[in-house]
Amino acid sequence: MKLKILLSLIVTALLFSCNPFKNNEINKVINAFYVKHKGPFEDVDKKLLSASLSALVDKAIAEEVKSAKELKAIRSTDKPAMIEGDIFTSLSESFTSYEIGKTKINDNRAAVMVEFTNNKLGLETWKDEIELIKENGEWKIDNVRYKGERAVGKSTKDVLAQFLTPITLVRTDADDQRCRLSAGSQYQWSNIKKGCIRVFELPFKLRSMDRTSIASVIFSDDQKKAEVFTQKTSWVLNKKSLTAYETEAVEGGVFLEKRNNVWRLGELKDGKTIYSGNME
Incomplete structure (x- = not known):
């Protein structure tokens, strides 16, 4: 009797936590998206996206078109507002291959770890979490949460929200x-x-070490500059490495760097951290 109960519990747990049929449906959506995805967000197959993510993509495309028209109308030579690089992976340079990993399913939501590889400039691998939601009986990609060290921003939706x-x-x-x-x-x-x-x-925020104030961060569209706002002041920082920014002046200047998925804002003069924020 005890053995039957134990077997029943194991079977039930497997059905709810790792349903192979649901996994196959989810994997088909991820494969359909990333096999065709080449980098630019404007060209993604929106039929594979959730309604909310698809709406953000449409708004971002409209904003790019609007910016280009406004600059053309005044004959400006400035570069129009646009999102550059791949926003559906941590690495803006995109990927050359991927492998689907562990899947977690909770009712009509799922999270899938995917390992990406880019071998264009040496070998670089990282993992991102693909979030899916079931809409009208079909699985749709709802967001991509960045786990890679070189990611700027928390997720696809975060980047789009900041741009908008x-x-x-x-x-x-x-x-x-x-x-x-x-x-x-x-x-x-x-x-x-x-x-x-x-x-x-602004969606990207850091908290002071004493937990009493907030610093907000925004990045240029080409990610070559960052701007940090606090209650008292603001700084513009230049990119120094893949995940590090610094002000030009050392005296009164600051640095912004990412280590182990945590961003730190600190004083250049003594290296003291004054704000930090986890990207999760």
Whole structure:
């Protein structure tokens, strides 16, 4: 009797935690997406995406088109706002191969670990977590959570949300004071975006070591610069390595670096960490 109960429990656990039929359905979606995916988010097969992720992709594409038209209208030679690199993996240079790993299923949601490889410039491997949701009876990719060391941002949705952060464009030079006067006290001037942004809406945030204040971070579209905002000041940092940024001035300057999926903002002069944030 005890043996029958034990076997029944094992079978039930297997059905709920590792249903092979569900795994096959999920793997088909992931394969269908990544076999065709070549890097640019504008070309993804949106039929394989969730409604919310597909909507973000559409909005980002529309924003790119709008930016290009606005610059063309004023005959500007500035580069239009655009997302560069692959946002469906940690590595902006994309991947050359992948292997599907462990799958976790919880009702109508699933999370799949996928190991990616890029051998274009040496051999580089990393893992990302693909999140899926069941909509109208079909599995759809809902997000990609970055696990790689070189990732900038938390996930695909995070990158898209940051790109779509509202910006009030200013045609002439402006400082934070003018930005606040023209757009409201909730806005701050961004040197990277060349406009007024609502800092509190930025998805990438760090917390002070004493847990009393927040620093918000935004990256340029080409990821060559980062801008950090605190309650008292802001800095523009230049990219120094794959996951490290620094201000030009050492005196009063700061660094921003990522180690073990944790970002640290610190003082250049003594290396002291003043803000940190886990990417999970």
